Amino acid sequence: MSEFTILGGPPSERSNRTDDHDAEPEPTRELPPGDPETATARGRLYSLLALGFARPDDDFERLLENGEYAAGLVDAATAVDGAVADAATAVEPPADTDQVTRQWASLFGVEEGRSVSPYELTYLPGPLLTTVRQLADIRGFYDAFGLDVGEAMPYRGDHVCYLTEFLGHCCLREARLRRRGDDEGVATVVDARGSFLEDHLGRWFWRFADEVSARDDGFYASLADLLAALVEDELETLSLEPEWVPDDPGVTEWSEDVFGDAGRGCGGCGADAAGLDEPTPGSQPNASSGDASLE
Amino acid sequence: MIVPQVDNWQLNREVEFPYEEARPERQWAAMFDLNKCIECQTCTLACKTTWTHEEGQEHMFWNNVETKPYGGHPVGWDKRTLEDMGAMEWDGDTYEGDTIFETEDVDWDDPDTHPTEENINDDVAGFMPDIQDDWRYPNLGEDESAGEGMEPDMHFDDDTHPIWFFYLPRICNHCTYAGCAGGCPVQAIYKRPEDGVVLIDREECEARLVCNETCPYKKAQFNPAENISQKCVGCYPKTEDGRAPQCFETCLGKIRLHGYINTPEEADDSDPMEEPTNPMDFLVHRKEIALPLYPQFGLEPNVYYIPPTTAPIDYLEQLFGPGVEDAFETYRGIGDGDEPALEGLLNLMGSTEWSLTEFEVDGDEAIGYYEGDEVGRVPITEPQAERDRVEEVDGQEVYRLDIT
Structure with a gap:
């Protein structure tokens, strides 16, 4: 025994x-490069981008009108990187703020039949059955940081404004932990941000920017370019190598081998491609075993 | 010398098993009422989209629903094992045939004896499903009826119908003596002490595939993409919080009840008409209306079924053991109004997304609890609207009632 x-x-x-x-000893984690000021600036920039990609409301229109939004972008971006700062400078809100509302609706809103998807799942390869797991993964990141999608914002968890808001939250946490001198905390939160970028936004931000630029040549195109510049800078800084999504996210089916020669067209009846001439295996009741049989 | 090893109350005797008897603090358990299953496969998809939608899991259905007698996933899973086991005889409640670990007369008391991939075919009854052919037809035999030919003017007088089939939903039975764990040559499969859920440790699994063969229910399944075997996890992340598993919560027919079961000796024998009572113990031990699937395999499975009243007794006894007729009698008693506590409990099924650890009947209501908290309350008899007779209302109202 x-x-x-x-x-x-x-x-x-x-x-x-x-x-x-x-047993391998736990490798000691190195403190990621950076300082509290840059982390704060990144956090602000992500948060402003989150605000920019959400449906414009009165507060946002006011920020656009009085120039605070554009100034905030440039201010934050300047502290991050030259290319990001250039992209921020290029963002020019239109004089007519109503136009922003209309343009947002035309690009991302359901009322005019959205032309650019702000949702990650749209860009991922494979059918919804497999991509939906990424939604759970995203929500898992939010959950791990004690965050949830607010009821007032009726978007799915993979909306670009949530992804950027989450990244902004991570940056602001990093800044706070750096000021406290909590190296372990900094390593953890930067690692989470890196994983989130590598597994999610970093995979498809460039396609999102392309799609927006193809349908808009104003405020939202420049905002998407700024997002792309920031994410590219992040990928370089954190040495990330996301697996980029394909140019065309056309649905690719899983391994066809499992369905055998009959292919997917006939999975249930037991007949193979040659027809129904051969008796189907196992198509007898449990009649031949033991006393309690059917016969 | 063959030494009986572990006590199996479902067979009313000790049975052989490679490891010592060790029961968890409480045992995850389920009851399915087969008279209510419509094979909508909502459970199957709920499980599939939660757990097995990735590459390498295409063939996997931790929950499947098959038509009996002709259906089965993998193909002929039960028939092929039953044939290997030979005659299966019962003497009253005592099983006198061989279980899957007894068929080949292996001495499990010998420390050198343990199933390995080399000798598994000689040690344990059963077969290894072919990953290509046997898993290809999840709906094989669907809706195919057994029995006599259908005549134009036929109608069925008896409870057991001359033409019949029924739907059998199947998940992992989280067996007390799990065949997958008993077979694993690297001891990578274990039962959680807190709830008896059977899990494969993916860190330890070496893909020897023996569990695929020694689980007679064929619920340990190989994932070629990850090169490990995988199985139903009982949705333990949900049940740890008191929530019923995915396939239970989504069941449209409300045929499923999730709870925890004791051995007959330790069963809760309180009266639900008087005080909160363990519903699984009440169904399985007290009323004996819910029966294990193929108890003769010898693993003490923990999913219990109320057998379908339209199918022949001899076939059902092969699936569920000798208690079928008694279960039918009790089941009919519900319709006759003789079993208000059972009726209340069956009405509670599907009324809540929580697992039930106790239930009671209070007046004309049945109340379900999870660890003391009320999680469901239903009337034992559904209220019915009574309308006035036609001659007592004016024409306009009759018209309105007719179209609604």
Whole structure:
């Protein structure tokens, strides 16, 4: 009789089994490069971009009218990087703020049949059955940081304004932790931001910017260019290599092999491509075993 | 020498198993009422979209619903194991045939004896599903009826119909003596002490595939993309919070009840008409209306079924053991108004997204609890609107009633 019992925690975590593996010491994490001021500036820039890609409301229109929004972008971007600052300078809100509302609706709103999707899932390869898992992953990031999508904002969790707002939140946390001298906290929060960029926004931001530029040549195109410049700077700073989404997100099916020669067209009836001449295996009731049979 | 090893109350005797008897603090359990399943497959899709939608999992259905007697996923899963086991005889409540670990007369008391990928075919009854052919037809035999030919003027007088089929939803049984765990040559499969959920440790799994063979229900399944085997996890992230698993919560027919079961010796024998009572113990031990699937496999499975009253008794006894007729009698008693507590409990099923750890009947209502908190309350008899007779209302009102 083996001393092993099937009752217990995961075998890989049981003490008498750790001898089998060469326990590798936890690598010491290096403090990511950066300083509190730049982190704050990045945080502000992400937050302003989140505001910019949300449906414009009265407050936002007021910020556009009095120039505070554009000034805030330039101010924050200047502290980040030259290319980002250039992109921020290029953002010019139109004189007629009503036009922003109309343009947002035309690009991203449902009322005119959205022409550019602000949602990540749209850009990912594969059918919804597989991409929906990414939505859960995104919500998992929010959840891990104690955040949730507010009821007042009726977008799905993968909307670009939520993604940027989350990244802004991470940057502001980083700034605060750096000021406190919490190196472990900084490493954790920067690592999370890097993972989020690598697994999510970093994969498709360039296609989003292309799509906006193809349908707009004003405020939103320049705002999408600024987002692209910022994310590119982030990828370089954090040495990230996201797996870019394909140019065309056309639905690709999974491995066809599992369906055999019959292909996907006929998965349920048991007939193969050659027809129904051969009897289907297993198409008998459980009649031949034991006393309690049908016969 | 063969030494009986573990106590299996479903077979009323000790059975052989490679490891010592060890029961969890409480055992995850479920009850499915087969008289209510319409095979809408909502459960299947709820599970699929939650757990098995990635590459390498195309063939996997941790929850599937198959038509009996002809359906099965993988193809012929039960028939092929039953054939391997030979005659299966019961003496009253005691099973006298061999279980899957007894069929080949292996001495499990010998410390050198343990299923390995080399000798598994010789040690344990059953078969290895072919990843190409056996998993290809999840709907094989769907809606195919058994029995006599259909005549134009036929109608069925008896409870058991001469032409029949029924739907059998299947998930992992989280067996007390899990065949997958008993077979695993690297001991990578375990039962959680807190709830008895059977899990595969993905860190330890070496893809020997023995569990795919020694689980007679074929619920341990190989993932070629990840090169590990995977199985139903009982939605433990939900049940830890008291929530019923995905396939339970989404069940349109409200056929499913999730809870926790005790052994007969430790069963809660309180009266739900008087005080909160464990619903699984009430159904399985007290009323004996819910029965395990293929108890003769010897694993003490923890999903219980109310058998479908339209199918032949001998076939159902092959699936659920000797308690079928008694279960039917009790089930009919519900319709006759003799079983208000059972009726209340069956009405509670599907009325809440919570697991039920207790229930009681209070007057004309049944109340469900999760660890003391009320999570469901339903009337035992559905209220019915009574309308005035036609001659007692004017014409306009009759018209209005007719079109609504």
